Amino acid sequence: MRCEHKRRTRSAEYPGLTLWTCRDCGFVFSDRWSGGFDPKKLYDSFYDQNEIVGRFHSPVEIVIRLFRLFRAFKIWTIRPGARSILDIGSxxxxxxxxxxRFFGYRRAAGTQISRGACEFSRRTLGLEMYHDDLPECGLEGGSFEVVTLWHVLEHILDPEGYLEEIKRLLVPGGRLVVEVPNFLSWTKAYTGLDWLGLDPDYHVHFFTPEALTAALRKHGYRVRLVHTFSLEYSAFISTQSLISKWTRTPNLVFRALQTAGEGQGQGKRPERVRMGRTLPLFAALFPLCLIANLLLFGTKRGEVLLVVADSPAVK
Ligand SMILES: [Zn+2]
Structure with missing residues (x-):
């Protein structure tokens, strides 16, 4: 049932990175992981330096919290009345x-292989957490009305295995929400290795709207909604990717945001000077990229791909 990407054609060649398209499942994948990898090792301390420690009073943190509240609201609009959810890579x-707290959910569970983030969710937020890769969590089948994957599926070595396991975990007719970078994005071809959605140190798979919806159908899901806009990510990815290419400062603003709590202004002087030059350009370009992405909402060319699908009504 699962594709092993045996028949492949070269999709893109960058310095140090080759992407392949599988002729069977249509997914694009990176050659960097052909020797296999240990996700637990890669992500164990992923949040420790930059998100949990030190960031809580920064303006960046306030914006992130608002986006998470908006995400919760989005889930409520996607499946009003649901009371149970599993967020994979939460x-x-x-x-x-x-x-x-605000939308009447009785059961809100998460999986998180990053130890610090998992502990934070469990202790500080009081959530039901599984510190494991999804297939090893031992969750009971048919127990969630909603399952979400926010920018997680592109990190997974076996996305089809995940789709199968999620189908088992959902109640009949339960709803799956997947968001990933859109491999057909309007900036991707132009910015190449500078495309923020590529993130080659972490991303294993890449998805076009066709390939992802076809995979969902193959595994028995009914696709309900496809669009390519995210308020949180779209304009940011476009702006950062274009600026990385034009100024040859890869992901300067993105990296600064990730470490925003570690004491601003204490970076090295050349970095601060480059930042001083980059920020005005970023601020000028951002609204234009937001408009471009809004116009691309219902097309296949926006920066971020969102798919909502239902598991089979009868098991
Ligand atoms: Zn394949």
């Missing part, structure tokens, strides 16, 4: 926390 757990 970050620090704020969306789940808000769903419980």
């Amino acid at each position: 970050g620090r757990g704020f969306m789940l926390y808000y769903l419980k």
Whole structure:
């Protein structure tokens, strides 16, 4: 049932990175992981330096919390009346926390292989957490009305295995929400290795709207909604990717945001000077990229791909 990407054609060649398209499943994948990899090792301390420690009073943190609240609201609009959710790769757990607190959810569970984030969700937010890769969590079948994957599926070595396991975990007719970078994005071909959605140190698979919806149908899901806009990510990815290419400063603003709590202004002087030059350009370009992405909402060319699908009504 699962594709092993045996028949492949070269999709793109960058310095140090080759992407392949599988002729069977249509997914694009990176050659960097052909020797296999240990996700637990890669992500164990992923949140420790930059998200949990030190960031809580920064303006960046306030914006992130608002986006997580908005994400919870989005889930409520996608499946009003639902009371149980599993968020796979649940970050620090704020969306789940808000769903419980404001949207009537009785069960809000998360999986998180990053130890610090998992502990934070469990202890500080009081969430039901599984510190494991999804297939090893031992969750009971048919127990969730909603399952979400926010920018997680592109990190997974076996996305089809995940789709199968999620189908088992959902109640009949339960709803799956998947968001990933859109491999057909309007900036991707032009910015190449500078495309923020590529993130080659972490991303294993890449998805076009066709390939992802075809995979969902193959595994028995009914696709309900496809669009390519995200308020949180779209304009940011476009702006950062274009600026990385034009100024040859890869992901300067993105990296600064990730470490925003570690004491601003204490970076090295050349970095601060480059930042001073980059920020005005970023601020000028951002609204234009937001408009471009809004116009691309219903097309296949927006920066971020969102798919909502239902598991089979009868098991
Ligand atoms: Zn394949």
